[in-house]
Amino acid sequence: xxxxxxxxxxxxxxxxxxxxxxxxxxxxxxxxxxxxxxxxxxxxxxxxxxxxxxxxxxxxxxxxxxxxxxxxxxxxxxxxxxxxxxxxxxxxxxxxxxxxxxxxxxxxxxxxxxxxxxxxxxxxxxxxxxxxxxxxxxxxxxxxxxxxxxxxxxxxxxxxxxxxxxxxxxxxxxxxxxxxxxxxxxxxxxxxxxxxxxxxxxxxxxxxxxxxxxxxxxxxxxxxxxxxxxxxxxxxxxxxxxxxxxxxxxxxxxxxxxxxxxxxxxxxxxxxxxxxxxxxxxxxxxxxxxxxxxxxxxxxxxxxxxxxxxxxxxxxxxxxxxxxxxxxxxxxxx
Numbered sequence: 383x384x385x386x387x388x389x390x391x392x393x394x395x396x397x398x399x400x401x402x403x404x405x406x407x408x409x410x411x412x413x414x415x416x417x418x419x420x421x422x423x424x425x426x427x428x429x430x431x432x433x434x435x436x437x438x439x440x441x442x443x444x445x446x447x448x449x450x451x452x453x454x455x456x457x458x459x460x461x462x463x464x465x466x467x468x469x470x471x472x473x474x475x476x477x478x479x480x481x482x483x484x485x486x487x488x489x490x491x492x493x494x495x496x497x498x499x500x501x502x503x504x505x506x507x508x509x510x511x512x513x514x515x516x517x518x519x520x521x522x523x524x525x526x527x528x529x530x531x532x533x534x535x536x537x538x539x540x541x542x543x544x545x546x547x548x549x550x551x552x553x554x555x556x557x558x559x560x561x562x563x564x565x566x567x568x569x570x571x572x573x574x575x576x577x578x579x580x581x582x583x584x585x586x587x588x589x590x591x592x593x594x595x596x597x598x599x600x601x602x603x604x605x606x607x608x609x610x611x612x613x614x615x616x617x618x619x620x621x622x623x624x625x626x627x628x629x630x631x632x633x634x635x636x637x638x639x640x641x642x643x644x645x646x647x648x649x650x651x652x653x654x655x656x657x658x659x660x661x662x663x664x665x666x667x668x669x670x671x672x673x674x675x676x677x678x679x680x681x682x683x684x685x686x687x688x689x690x691x692x693x694x695x696x697x698x699x700x701x702x703x704x705x706x707x708x709x710x711x712x713x714x715x716x
Contacts, residue, residue: 453633453679456614460605460674461664462578464595469571469599474587479583479602487578492601494593498571499565506565510558513551520544520551558575580606583674610665610672612643614680615658623682624648624661631681632665634672641665641672642685 391510421431479491513662527544530536584603616624624630624645632643643663652659663680665672 384605395521396462414634424432424634454614454616455682456612456663456678456680458674458676458678459613460580460583460633461609461611462580463583463607464577464580465600466491466574466576466593466604467598468492468593469497469573470494470568471592471596472496472498472572473592473627474589474601477585477601479582479585481582483582484581485582485604487576487579489576490573491576491582492574492587492605496500496569496574499569499572502565503562503569505559506562510555510578515552517548517555520548522584539639561637574601576604578604578606579608580604590603605674606672607672608667609662610667610674612663612665613660613679614663615653615656615660616682618652618659620682621648621659629684630663631682631683632663632678634676635679636676637671639671640685643680686693 475493475495477492479485485491503583524547525542527536527541531538533540581604582602583605585601586603587593587599587601595600626645626648629642630645631640633640643665645661645663647662649660649662
């Protein structure tokens with residue numbers, strides 16, 4: 383009887399011990415952490431690596447962000463740009479160009495209503511005719527008074543009054559001529575022409591709209607895009623690598639074009655906050671591939687020399703070309 387009794391006690395103790403261990407595991411409720419190898423962990427993609435060139439001490443924001451290839455972001459601008467408005471206030475009666483159209487210097491772009499100015503010209507012409515008649519009358523009166531003065535029939539005061547009237551008539555003619563010139567100029571100012579060769583970048587007004595000279599109203603914007611001007615800010619420490627007149631490389635990623643740019647100007651002062659200086663370079667755009675406002679990066683090294691054409695290489699190695707070079711060398715030898 384004693385053996386089963388002790389066996390039951392041992393079984394109850396074992397069950398209680400098992401229940402206590404399971405409760406602890408359940409109370410924790412945490413999944414044991416698994417070690418992961420950093421080499422096999424997935425990588426989250428991020429922005430391309432950039433290099434920050436710090437500024438001077440005490441200026442936390444003074445830094446220039448450049449790419450790993452020492453490229454600096456530049457601003458692409460037209461070489462020349464003209465915002466054209468009217469030379470007088472009025473209503474647009476014609477706009478002869480559209481956006482994107484190429485124009486020549488002296489070509490008319492838009493015209494204002496000139497009916498009022500034409501009336502001004504007619505009025506000035508009539509005033510000039512009246513001034514000329516008054517001058518002729520004063521001239522005849524002066525001659526008559528001079529003849530009477532020679533005979534002694536009039537006093538000197540009467541002759542002086544005739545001379546003064548003649549002088550006033552001459553001034554009246556001059557004034558009328560000036561007024562006529564101004565009226566004709568106002569008529570010519572009703573039409574505005576392009577001051578440069580270029581392309582119409584923007585057309586801001588249309589026929590029928592009222593434009594004013596003061597404040598000035600911009601009607602069209604003309605840009606000369608045959609040369610693209612690049613403006614870039616570079617750290618002052620790179621000034622030893624760039625000089626005026628030297629060639630640098632411009633990368634236009636939007637059109638996948640790389641071209642040489644000539645440094646035309648380096649600003650005379652360094653920004654004390656960012657410790658940077660602005661350089662200005664020109665890029666030829668005769669083929670009209672580049673556009674102002676494009677994203678461009680400049681590299682302070684000249685572009686690589688273009689490789690010769692394959693046909694040209696084959697031609698230089700051909701027997702005919704070799705014989706020709708020998709013949710030219712023989713001619714040059716004295």
